[in-house]
Amino acid sequence: MSTAILFDLDGTLVDTPAGMTTVLRAVVTEHGRTATDDQLRRTVGRPLTASLATLLGLPVDDPEVGRAADRARRLFTELVIPSAARLVLPGVPELLAALRDRGHPLAVVTSKVRPSAIELLAATGLLDAFDSLSCHGMAERGKPHADLALLAADALGVSPARCIVVGDAVDDVRMANAAGMTPFGVTTGVASRAELLLAGARAVFTGADTLGPALLLSDSDPRPARPQPEVI
Template identity: 55%
Template structure:
């Protein structure tokens, strides 16, 4: 049977706005500010990379480290208690349906493990996944293939039997570089055009449409044709870059 690898923020949970608000609040408490466009352009990356870009400091700088810890505290206090209501309508039914049909499902996220668990557990989704693969569990994060390939190994599936679902450019690029099918969703952060440019095989606009597409893809035999990967050195498309925290 097939395996489906899901991004978390903006794909399963409607968290991007809460992430952006928390990034702004963190910068303000640290005596800094950034435009909303700059803030949203960092969403979906590991927090240290986000704050390094926003502060123009190295990732290992003490101020970046302090900002990361402050963000995690604020997000835990303000967003995590609302986790269950942030789950997109229809997502739980989709996940339960895939499991009932015998498919393996996993999370592949740029969050670190504790941050992923603190959202998935109160959201009531954690127990549905066969694997949760997070930033730091492989040598390289998105858009490199490492996290997706690790998830495939944990599920006992080859890349050709896996489908990646995500709302961000880096999700699509990760899928293509791993030789997996890439399904983009536009109800998260990136536009349909940006997702296609990043390598999406299919783009959908709703959870209902996603359910229908996955029903088709998971029913089909894996393709024996390798999927070409776009170069990781290529700059990402200029689209509403949001993606989610870590």
């Protein structure tokens, strides 16, 4: 079987971090707190309740955090979903189509809950490109633990050693390494090239145009015997 490709969603397939930052800022302000742009952006890509617990300075199981998360999801639907089709990162639809044509199993592995992931993927027109979705709450532990990536590999019927994880965040890279998969970073989201490499990314790409050739040539063992970080 061809190598399976597991994609993160926010910041990897769709340019939602700016919209999510706007949503988080509004919710934090409504709850009488303040946060810098950097503090807000650094939480994008984590589970929403964990992000808001950090920003509000509350335990993750505090009822206020739950209410804030519900409010954030409503605002995301109101403010970001209507323009989601315009937020798909350049070259992503073409890359997904090419990978499917080559027989690569494809999955999304995201810290979004499943209804939110489906809502965003449907709005962007990308939902049908994927064979499986692994979302927050579907496994015991989320990123950076291996659980969601292993859930995706099992759903696709592919061994972890035959999986590549593509993500824009340090937690994506750490999850891939914990699962025994090959981590590829992209600089289209929240983490810098240096941060992705330091976390253990095998290679870092600037977007779909440079990522595509590496993925389309990945049917040999994607894990080199002595990996050396690459920046492309």
